[in-house]
Amino acid sequence: MKKEVVVIGAGIAGTCTAVQLALRGHSVTLLDRKSPGRETSYGNAGVIQRDAVEPAGFPQDWGILLRAAFKIGARVSYHGGALPGMVPILARYWSNSRPAPHAAVAKSHSRLIEHCLTEHGALIAMSGADDLIKREGYRYVYRKPETMERQFKRAQRYAREYGVRFSLEDSAAIAALEPALRLPVAGALHWLDAWTVNDPGALVGRYADLLARHGGRVVLGDAETLQQAGKGWRVESDAGRIEAEQAVIAMGPWSADYAKRLGYRFPLIPIRGYHCHYDGPGPALPTVDVDGGYMVSPMQRGSRITTGGEFGHLEAPSTPVQLARAEKLARDLFGLGERVEATPWRGARPCMVDLRPVMGPAPRHPGLWFNFGHAHQGFTLGPVAGRLVAEMMEGGPTFVDPAPYAPARFD
Template identity: 35%
Template sequence: MRSAGRQRAIVIGAGIVGVCSAIELQRRGWAVTIVDRLAPGEGCSFGNAGILAAQAVVPVAMPGIESEAVSMLLDPESPLVVRWGSLPWTARWLWKFRQAANLPRVVATADAMKALYGTSLELHEALSRQAGVQDLVRPTRYLYIARDPAKLDVENGLSWRLRRERGAEIEVLDGEALHEAEPELSREYKRGVRLGPIGYTLSPFRLTQSYAALFQREGGRIVRAEVRALRPAGAVTGLETSAGQMAAETIVIAAGSWSLDLARPLGLKLPLIAERGYHVTYADPGISLNHVLSEAERHFAVTSMEMGLRVAGTEELGRADDPPAWRRAEVLERQARAMFPRANLSSGSRWMGPRPGTPDSLPAIGPLPGHPNILIAAGHGHLGLTGGPNTGRIVAAIASGERLNLDLAPYAPDRFDPTKKPDVAVAFIPGKTA
């Protein structure tokens, strides 16, 4: 039943983005319900690499990506895979991806990434404290590693320039210095680059669940149901769900890779696909790491977590619900064994998760065109865990009519729509910080 005088908000999706949005709406006085067909954190937020990438300013679409992508697509061990059966879904996305890979756009995207992700560690530290799980969030540094030092050219590489110009601390560790910093690493690796400060979580799943529990303790409701359609009708939007009809003044679509199923029928033109990634987690590896590792040639990450050593990566462009191709996980397993020759990596648990990806690596945050009370918060790609808390604050500020000291245009949900007109509701408004 509706409590007198309180505005209702329904958040669709109990992943990290939906749960953080629900908490922030609740803190602004909304009566909030989360609806998800799964339990909190069981979507893509379940099995990520746990990195709170506060220095993330480099989009996937970088100048020169085309030639790199072609050689990757020809390599069976490559981290990049296009599921050819999904080409009707991915072709337009790939075209927009190519358009995003130019220097002026990349520089603008880097600024927008910094604005969204730069406070990630502090925001997760605060939320995890409030949720009573502060031990799950830790400060750390990345260690990028390569066998060929030329692959980590911090002096001339554009990605390093983007990071340095936005405040990252960068330290090169060659030869012995690298192996002193990370002793379990194979001697085949010749160069490391330490980058920070960043953070990581010991369990992205338990972190999302703990935030959901905090939301419930503070009076929030979680309904386990599938949302089938949204029916806007003036100031109230109805929801058709597997558990019956629901309604609220504000709806937030935070349904990850599935968000378009609900937003497209309302007219949103957003290229959003599943950038499917895999992990293998080794429960008893016999080693632990001093850093979060990022393999610069094969593009995968390794994190020491409470459930073991997690090796995570792969960019398989396709549809969220296609069955996993476990040979992708086998590639990660082979690469992990080569990376840590002394570790016990005989058997690990495998997982596939669909990252909700846009061509320019920026999420869509804001109202759907023509539907001011229906917001979308989706498309964080490789960085949804990192961006969950700040996205939640932005969503709640927009819904509550607060002023934001942030230019929202880079995240506009209709930014890829060629017919769009400038939207004053998401323009830059100086004033209060979200």
């Protein structure tokens, strides 16, 4: 039966949910306080990471933790004032990231990841977005041979267990492949299956255009006005009042705070990150400087440095110290030029303490659905998550088992 649905949040998760519902003939409104793809889904590194078969968790390596504690390097930082309040949730995150629970989560996570190229591919084709996509993978470069050796073993395991493909490039090969490299490096690991996007926000915009072509509406409004009305939901927008039988909360890192007012306590950790674009030379393929702890991606606006994680409150003022450190390291490595924008962008990865996103029906509110918590791989997983939630909303069989993601696990 065809339904009226309002999807709140026009990042990659919400936009893809809206598209999947519209493709199934439902009447869909996508509502956001900004236009589609202007927040986390705009500012990321743009990698559709087919190789991310195991979720990123809280580091277990004492060397990394000690460096983070003393705020050394560009990889991890934190706001001292926020930390005491975050200790209980970080302790759960750390505990769930230990090898045994992590291995269990990886099983279900890899089943989502294995569909990322097919699901993005279908939407890219339908939305005519091929001009934004490169299908040549991306690289990890290593300054230290021992880091390369360790990660090579992990890559071999991924190839064996999950069938993802990679190649190793030695110091001379990578120097020839990436002429912008100015320092000798130990080597590189090229993940071959990933796709990369030169403007992630624009890709979300194309998916929103696809929604409009299939009868969906994109409107401006605020979730603050969403309320239950009879058997459905009502929200105010610039196009007037919207009444819908079903509503989907896909507000990325803002989802948990919003859900609190409905009585749900979702343990979401916003892991903040920054980016800035640079003119001048840069890598041809998106490249992680593994020992440096940041990434550089070629984008339409220039080379985009994206930083590692910063622990702090979602809306606390920006403290882009990691970006300053990464910028110095990236200038030495690639010879990047000047900053393109005066103020760095800031966003936050919506990470759940159990390393699993929240996808499914709200336990105590009929007609309300959740789709958030996609953490470090939300841009990769948006189309997969959108399809899964749309299929659950239709009540038929789903292409992936949704049980691990049930919102009720936190209720």
